[in-house]
Amino acid sequence: MPRTENQNFLTPAAPIAVLARHAATSTASSLNELARSSHRVWTGATATRSTPLELAARGALWWSSMTDRRVPEWHLPHRTVLSTPFAHVHDFSPADARTDVVPTLVLPPQAGHSSHVVDFAPGQSQLAVLLEAGLTQLYAMEWRPATASTRDVTITDYLDVIDRAIVHAGGRANLVGDCQGGWLATIYAALHPERVHTLTLAGAPIDFHAGDSLIAASTQVLTRAMGMAPYRALVSLNGGNMSGRAVLANFILMQPQTEIGRQLQLLENVDDPQHVERYRVFEDWFKHTQDIPGAFYLWLVEHLFHRNELIDGRLVVDGRRADLANITCPLFLLAGARDHITPPAQLFAAAGAVATPADEIVQRTSAGGHLGLFTGRQALTEDWPVLMAAVRARSGL
Numbered sequence: 001m002p003r004t005e006n007q008n009f010l011t012p013a014a015p016i017a018v019l020a021r022h023a024a025t026s027t028a029s030s031l032n033e034l035a036r037s038s039h040r041v042w043t044g045a046t047a048t049r050s051t052p053l054e055l056a057a058r059g060a061l062w063w064s065s066m067t068d069r070r071v072p073e074w075h076l077p078h079r080t081v082l083s084t085p086f087a088h089v090h091d092f093s094p095a096d097a098r099t100d101v102v103p104t105l106v107l108p109p110q111a112g113h114s115s116h117v118v119d120f121a122p123g124q125s126q127l128a129v130l131l132e133a134g135l136t137q138l139y140a141m142e143w144r145p146a147t148a149s150t151r152d153v154t155i156t157d158y159l160d161v162i163d164r165a166i167v168h169a170g171g172r173a174n175l176v177g178d179c180q181g182g183w184l185a186t187i188y189a190a191l192h193p194e195r196v197h198t199l200t201l202a203g204a205p206i207d208f209h210a211g212d213s214l215i216a217a218s219t220q221v222l223t224r225a226m227g228m229a230p231y232r233a234l235v236s237l238n239g240g241n242m243s244g245r246a247v248l249a250n251f252i253l254m255q256p257q258t259e260i261g262r263q264l265q266l267l268e269n270v271d272d273p274q275h276v277e278r279y280r281v282f283e284d285w286f287k288h289t290q291d292i293p294g295a296f297y298l299w300l301v302e303h304l305f306h307r308n309e310l311i312d313g314r315l316v317v318d319g320r321r322a323d324l325a326n327i328t329c330p331l332f333l334l335a336g337a338r339d340h341i342t343p344p345a346q347l348f349a350a351a352g353a354v355a356t357p358a359d360e361i362v363q364r365t366s367a368g369g370h371l372g373l374f375t376g377r378q379a380l381t382e383d384w385p386v387l388m389a390a391v392r393a394r395s396g397l
Contacts, residue, residue: 072116097136102395103169107181112247133388145290151240211343244289
């Protein structure tokens with residue numbers, strides 16, 4: 001059963017303790033990573049007896065690789081079947097797709113980056129795994145960058161475009177939601193359970209205050225001290241939308257040692273074309289940011305990150321309560337053991353809040369972190385195939 005409001009919120013000191021622990025750990029890890037990577041680069045240059053000219057050439061190649069960013073793109077064939085100013089719906093179904101399979105709709109993350117993470121690279125595609133599992137009537141949402149004309153887009157608009165996509169697909173679908181796409185899918189399923197055949201969530205916060213989460217802790221510290229004012233100011237400063245660059249900076253600051261290590265590893269391996277290509281693919285997606293509609297962003301901060309209304313059953317959208325107990329379909333949950341964005345407890349809380357029978361709930365933990373859930377080798381070869389095979393087994397028409 002959902003917890004009461006008093007049980008749900010952390011004590012005032014808890015978020016501060018989380019932030020203090022993270023600051024100490026992150027600083028130490030960053031300094032250690034800088035020392036290790038610098039040592040490897042220096043000893044590598046010494047071992048090869050590189051001349052000053054050669055070092056300068058490597059430095060120039062390193063710099064150009066860091067700064068030469070390209071726009072992410074889809075790799076799998078598809079066609080756009082529905083378009084709004086803030087979202088596209090793409091159909092990835094192959095020409096020979098079976099028509100006796102329940103359609104599947106994927107909702108990618110939306111946190112200042114492009115939706116292409118679900119089709120990250122050839123041989124590294126979540127969508128390809130779903131197709132290989134037999135979910136061949138496959139659709140995916142693409143969240144478009146916010147503009148001045150879409151800054152007032154609301155949660156209602158997002159839920160409406162999901163509904164239109166499912167109606168286009170036939171009226172009932174398997175929903176797959178990654179991170180922010182996961183809580184959005186959950187809200188939709190709670191409001192429209194008749195349209196959701198199965199629900200799969202990966203790295204999606206459902207209880208936003210569970211676990212040791214830096215994002216939840218920082219949100220609570222800010223909102224307790226100043227309410228929503230800091231978030232409204234951020235949106236106002238960016239013309240009514242939440243800046244994707246600001247979101248990116250926040251992600252980097254959470255684990256600066258990761259950013260330091262990635263750039264110094266590039267310098268160490270700048271002569272390795274395969275390493276440079278892997279680096280380029282990730283950086284093209286990670287550093288190519290997009291803004292989020294301001295009205296939508298402020299709504300989710302207030303009602304989900306701050307008030308945590310979804311897990312408690314207090315979330316109301318357009319006069320309707322999004323009660324997780326309305327969800328009775330098979331539920332598949334995939335968490336990352338080292339996920340610092342969405343600790344597993346935030347996702348697995350869904351299992352105790354829905355009305356799905358216990359034998360129709362699957363909880364699985366992958367070894368990696370947050371992004372690894374969508375692009376990592378283990379998740380794509382060991383975790384997603386198992387979960388999607390189970391979804392396919394329940395999706396015959």
